[in-house]
Amino acid sequence: MPKVSDDRLAARRREILDGARHCFAEYGYDGATVKRIEESTGLSRGAIFHHFRDKEALFLALAQEDAERMADVAAEQGLVQVMRDMLARPQDFDWLGTRLEIARKLRTDSSFRSTWLAFSGDVEAATLRRLERGRQAGRLRDDVDTDVLVKYLDLVLDGLITRLATGQPTDDLHAVLDLVEESVRTKR
Amino acid sequence: MPKVSDDRLAARRREILDGARHCFAEYGYDGATVKRIEESTGLSRGAIFHHFRDKEALFLALAQEDAERMADVAAEQGLVQVMRDMLARPQDFDWLGTRLEIARKLRTDSSFRSTWLAFSGDVEAATLRRLERGRQAGRLRDDVDTDVLVKYLDLVLDGLITRLATGQPTDDLHAVLDLVEESVRTKR
Numbered sequence: 001m002p003k004v005s006d007d008r009l010a011a012r013r014r015e016i017l018d019g020a021r022h023c024f025a026e027y028g029y030d031g032a033t034v035k036r037i038e039e040s041t042g043l044s045r046g047a048i049f050h051h052f053r054d055k056e057a058l059f060l061a062l063a064q065e066d067a068e069r070m071a072d073v074a075a076e077q078g079l080v081q082v083m084r085d086m087l088a089r090p091q092d093f094d095w096l097g098t099r100l101e102i103a104r105k106l107r108t109d110s111s112f113r114s115t116w117l118a119f120s121g122d123v124e125a126a127t128l129r130r131l132e133r134g135r136q137a138g139r140l141r142d143d144v145d146t147d148v149l150v151k152y153l154d155l156v157l158d159g160l161i162t163r164l165a166t167g168q169p170t171d172d173l174h175a176v177l178d179l180v181e182e183s184v185r186t187k188r
Numbered sequence: 189m190p191k192v193s194d195d196r197l198a199a200r201r202r203e204i205l206d207g208a209r210h211c212f213a214e215y216g217y218d219g220a221t222v223k224r225i226e227e228s229t230g231l232s233r234g235a236i237f238h239h240f241r242d243k244e245a246l247f248l249a250l251a252q253e254d255a256e257r258m259a260d261v262a263a264e265q266g267l268v269q270v271m272r273d274m275l276a277r278p279q280d281f282d283w284l285g286t287r288l289e290i291a292r293k294l295r296t297d298s299s300f301r302s303t304w305l306a307f308s309g310d311v312e313a314a315t316l317r318r319l320e321r322g323r324q325a326g327r328l329r330d331d332v333d334t335d336v337l338v339k340y341l342d343l344v345l346d347g348l349i350t351r352l353a354t355g356q357p358t359d360d361l362h363a364v365l366d367l368v369e370e371s372v373r374t375k376r
Binding site for chain 1: 216218285288289291292294295296301305332333335336337339340342343344345346347348349350351353354355356360361363364367368370371375
């Protein structure tokens with residue numbers, strides 16, 4: 001049997017993640033059975049679980065991808081931009097509903113929670129670094145701890161995810177994000 | 189058989205709601221089976237479903253109670269106070285996790301969604317009335333539409349519910365709520 005190249009492995013991993021993301025978006029965490037993940041990836045369970053230990057590992061890998069993407073945008077353009085991107089392409093965030101369905105698991109499964117919180121921590125850290133640069137540049141208000149501003153933005157992000165995940169209209173949230181952005185800036 | 193008095197019926201209804209709230213908090217929406225609701229209320233399914241058509245009706249009655257309580261506080265003291273109450277007694281909001289678990293149902297079941305949104309609408313309306321009084325009294329900023337301010341507060345509330353429901357620490361959110369409150373007020 002020929003040795004499978006690293007490129008090939010990475011491409012396979014990519015196929016699995018994309019298929020699984022659609023599957024979670026469509027059926028939810030519990031509804032995304034192994035059989036359905038096979039269908040949506042077009043791969044056998046053997047192939048899938050060669051790359052990911054189990055469904056939980058697959059789910060966490062997707063959450064990590066999200067977190068990395070968010071952290072990149074947050075580091076460059078701020079967490080408000082992460083939220084504006086969500087408003088611009090709500091269909092890309094279909095799968096976020098799954099994040100809400102795992103609330104109970106987050107509350108009761110401490111190893112799952114600590115992995116999950118580590119990803120959120122990456123986004124927070126990227127946001128914090130950007131805010132600190134903003135503060136040095138005089139763009140950021142300096143009468144409130146940066147830490148409080150990060151937690152504030154994070155709370156609004158959680159609210160936005162909930163809004164998107166429950167299928168509520170979000171068209172009217174642009175003006176709200178303007179207000180959020182303004183509330184962390186230096187008053188002029 | 190003696191005729192059951194209205195008081196008796198109201199007390200029974202109360203028992204069912206309290207028991208069901210605990211049951212949803214402990215087991216989640218899907219996990220709260222009829223058998224478990226019987227156990228947590230101490231009543232038979234016949235007695236329970238005499239008062240509520242089905243589990244969905246019971247769940248929506250609890251959501252309506254929450255909404256009425258929130259609307260009362262929002263009307264008198266504002267939506268930020270609703271959030272401060274949540275921070276002060278997180279254990280009373282255990283069952284909020286269930287609200288996240290129903291995200292999929294909200295997205296896919298339109299009759300369920302419209303009932304649910306009507307309750308949120310009551311809270312929004314109460315918040316709006318209070319903000320308008322605040323604006324007349326000059327306490328509220330007047331450079332942003334009241335409607336935008338309501339949606340902003342609502343978004344933060346959704347974020348807070350998610351935070352509580354996923355069992356994340358909330359001790360550090362008091363300063364965040366100060367910032368939220370300040371951001372809707374007239375600048376001094």
